Amino acid sequence: MIHNPSFQTLMHSLTRRDVLKVVVGTGLTFLLPSLEGKAVEKRGAERPKSLITLWMGGGPSQLETWDPHPQSSVASGVRAIPTRLPGLEIAELFPRTAEQIHHLSVIRSMVSKEGDHERGTYYVQTGYRPDPTVVHPAMTAVISKWLNNDELEIPQHVALASGDGFVVPRGGYLGAEHDAFRIYDPGNNIHNMRPRVDDERQSRRLEGLEVLSRQFRQGRPGQVRETMHEQMIQRALTMMSSDQLKAFEIDSETEETKKKYGDSRFGRGCLVARRLVEQGVRAIQVTLQGFDTHANNLEGHRSQAEILDPAFSALIEDLVERDLLDSTIVLCIGEFGRTPWLNPLDGRDHWPVGFSCVVGGGGLRSGLVIGETSPDRAFEEKEKRVTESSPPKDPVSVPDLYATILTQMGVDPTEEIFTPIGRPIRLSEGSPLTRLVPNLA
Template sequence: MHTLHACHHPSHINRRSLLRGVGAGTTAAGLSWLTPLADILAAESEKAAPTGKPARSLILLWLGGAASQLDTFDPHPETKIGGGVKTIPTAIKGVSFAAGLEQTASVMSDVSLIRSMVSKEGDHERAFYNIKTGYRPDPTLIHPSIGAIVCHELPQAKIEIPTHVSILPNQWPARGGFFGAQYDAFQMYDPKSPVPDVKARVDDKRLDQRMQGLSIVEQTFARGREPNLDQNKTLHQISMQRARSMMSSDQLKAFNVKDAPAAELAAYGDTPFGRGCFAATRLIQAGVRCVEVTLNGWDTHANNLEGQATQVKILDAAYASLIRDLKKQGLLESTIVICGGEFGRTPKINGVGGRDHWPHGFSMLVAGGGFAGGRVIGSTDPQGEKQDPERPVLVEDLHATVHDLLGIDYSKEVMTPVGRPMALSKGEPVQELQAHA
């Protein structure tokens, strides 16, 4: 049974759950088949409770523009689709990566590889929406990103900085969707720069005067509010209070990479992405639920081999160091790490030495938080003639797997503000990827 939770109407329950509960309670006694509603609700509450699985946080590394699976994690050297890529062995016996990923190859005993991701979206904007939310774009609804769902379902107490953070975001940031703008990712850029918008532009005395003036306006807005709402607060007031708490919080130090030991930071590579991955480990330690770090530049419609190799060099040091540090700090078992792009790139090389968009079998790395290490799921045709990979993994299935490992009921339904029931995920968990399978 699965709960129908409502953002504004928590008393609703799932009609399918009610019917299942009724059916399960049927006995030969006749009237005893009618399970009391209270019993159903209690069972639903128990079902929705965290399962005790270890994952409590999530790091998403987005390879913006779409990395080529053939030039990274699924090379087919010495074939007509190989494109001249050279390969190296990995810690998984019989599995090779493209040259340049030596550090990532060395940590693969802690990582699993999906070589058969499948999407129905081949446009960057639509595909990014799909990969971040688990849903295809819908003109009638904005779905919450996976990070927003995690923060909504696993609220974090006693934290004064945002629990959903996006470092180096591109033009399609993670959004709260129908959960509301308060679940949008807090955006920042190269962590070597100060966190934006957390310092007042006037002295403390002037700031206090401004806040006192603002409070008069807020009190006016608060008058006449509905009886069931807090008479003393508006949404704007709450947002302002959170912002001021953040501005004076010691937890802001988690964003700071300048005081890090030089050797530790250098291991991630002297790049904004490397610093972003380093900052992600600190933010997770501070209690942030979800951090996404974006590495753009993979959209190689021309000069694919060199373009991919440039990005691979940036990715390799940062990714491997992230996995090593999380493991060393005892955080890998409770932190899921996902790495991949919005789709892959074509087996066929075009007339200008590039690869075009390919959503029919691309690669993702998954690690930590209950994901198995050292496994490979799916495979693609080394000749590039078959469009469908073996053992396809749908985008929504990856989302359901992440929810499941976080103890979130992936099929839980919420009521959107317009009264439309919507499941957190329409996929099913991939059991082969989970450590207990």
């Protein structure tokens, strides 16, 4: 029952499908109670508590980000600059990140089996290739469920600056309640989470809703349990009146701090992500779209770097200064990389065999550079199918990266979960990278 002196009439005319449409359509599916499952064993203080994924939508070029080859015959003119990590050079487009990247590790030999945006996004976010018989949960959804924070009155799983579509992390077979709560314009739409009427009118509306709910319950006990609408509404009301909503606001931040992150949706998203981590939110994804540079690749990456460089570096700097990086894993990745050669439009096309990501924090080993690519050799093989191209040195698969992060966060990647139709599926098919996880070396 909804705990408001007056909430109950409309439900008589609402079917279970109607209620579910409202829940899903309003983006409030995170408010549905979590499915029962195996509880996480109590973790020690050394375990990370949060995961921040910086999603580079479209597939960033490794050559214009974390794996430049300025002397290569297929270089685009971007110079390599030194970083605070001896021996590591990155693209000159990221001078501020170069000052912070020693806190993390770089993987230059990521390999994926998918070269299409939607399929590639699904694969990198879930660790599984698309399968028409099942929808797998995103890694962020798994983390938010297994590391559930009982003290939170706001969502456990948040997607910032992502808009709609396949980029938004989903709960898959864990249930729609584990879909990410979407904030399109971080820092600017907190008003959508507050009541838009005064307390008296809000109370009257809840009284009417309680009448509807009571009528809906009559003769429908099973449907009430299935729709779970009352619990969802109660949790929504709790969130709307919670002081924790302030984590989504940035007005209290200094102008200097906001300027440091950059005046962009992505920059504000990274700032809000830091605030959500401070509040105890378990899984956050911040999206920067625009890396699909089939034409004018260099110009496109210069533009993207002007947004990514200040935000990424400021996030790492803040997490370090606030002693949060040891309890927070940060992953910067896209669905694939881009071809080592330029096409006739001075663009780079999709390239899933030898792309880069940056990962660290949460007790993972920092200062590592894993893998090595050879763009000149790749150019020589450009007439081959991508699947027949020579792999990079020391390749790292998407499932292995997935298993690494789960393991470090105290989640067993080999655990089997039963889908709603009773099919057992492991959380990950990969094996954790012993070089990154200290206790496995």
